[in-house]
Amino acid sequence: MNGLATHRVLGWLEGLGRITLLGVEAARSLISQRVDWRGLTYQLYFIGVKSQSVVLITGAFTGMVLCAQTYFQFHKVKMDTATLAVVSVAMGSELGPVLTALMVAGRVGAAMAAELGSMRVTEQIDALRTLATHPVDYLVVPRLSATVLALPLLTAESIAVGILAAYTVGTTLLGIDHAYAWHNMLKYTQPQHVVMGTIKAVVFAAVLALISCYKGMNCREGAEGVGRATTEAVVYSSITILISNFFLTLFLTRLLGA
């Protein structure tokens, strides 16, 4: 039992180390190698453009439900006009980045792990290496950089849509006074909330792209291996996003102020 636990912890640490090394290699490649515009454009299209519907729906419905529930509680203490302020801060610094990253992890992370995993299983990654191409240059860097570019934009979009949806629901359906609501929202939403959301989106993007690429490139043999790599990519990315979000909030609040 003790041996098993040690084994698992060591395995986990080893994985963490290897993912970090992959990140370092990718960063080095990004600096020293020519940019693969074709790969980058394709990945940007796939990650950024094709995630639109998922991100819009996530943003809009989260904003609306958050608005409704906040209003129901605040209404009891006659604080109706503070509703949108809560929605905007929560969306901007917590829910927007986290939920967008989770949705993108489910869609894009899974696709990355499955694609790289089946490339590995069919020896395509080995073939790439024999053709004097580093798999990190050709496969990881375009995916990583496209995710890091696209996710903050997707997050901003989801936050904006969420606030807009909340405003619409709040002022029409729930009857909140729109001038006061808007005024309070602007008053309590600070630049650091926006900065925090953006920094988080960048970190989450790197985390999910690196974990998914790592899982794909180190996939075990066979269809079962690819399936497992895909599941693990999504699960580990999601969990890492949730856990790191907590620590990022603490750390960034210290750094930027609440």
Next chain:
Amino acid sequence: MIETRRLKKSFGPQRVLDGVDLRVEKGESVVIIGRSGGGKSILLKHLIGLLSPDEGDVLIEGESVAWMSERQLLGVRRKFGMLFQGAALFDSLTVAENVAFVLQREGRLTESEIGKKVDEALAMVDLGGTQDKKPAELSGGMRKRVGLARAIIYQPQIVLYDEPTTGLDPIVADSIDQLIVRVRERLEVTTVAVTHDMRSARRIGQRILMLHQGRIHFSGTPEEIFQSKDPVVYRFVNGVSDPKEPHF
């Protein structure tokens, strides 16, 4: 040119290579034969640094590659072309993009020059007109020939072929054998080919090595191997097995 020293490799408890020593001179053509599952593909992958040995060393032009980092290896690998047993074509790219892969990444030629080279290479393996197909739309034998075109188009100095003619009909197999010989003669390419097909081995190889139980069991010219009285070699060359009774 290529040398391995006491090369050992295990997968779990299974020892696949158990001290392989081989030497291939520049411009030479060597065929490796051996039983299925005997470790021939694994040996080839060591020569090009796709796998690192548990023990021993691999030298390419005197340079030890067994412990190089992936980046250092890229330069060495540019000297190599490799045909995989399962072709290993990139299935998201078309046939033409597969064949053009290295040329396109190096970016020294213009698009039209690359296109012309690709057309020539595909014609050479009898696949003119398949440029825009995806690998999934090809038969196994066709894929193998695309893999061959991809491996030789950038004129490597060493080409490793893993079962180049398996799964091809006898006529195409013969043309591929001849192509391999011509590539070697024309470009003075060092050739290492793995095959089960003794006819093909005789045509391609100046020297034949037999891998048996993780070592080089026999090394000699095609004549020597076909006349060998060694029981292991004799049985392989003439296809003699211990028949097994079905007990169902």
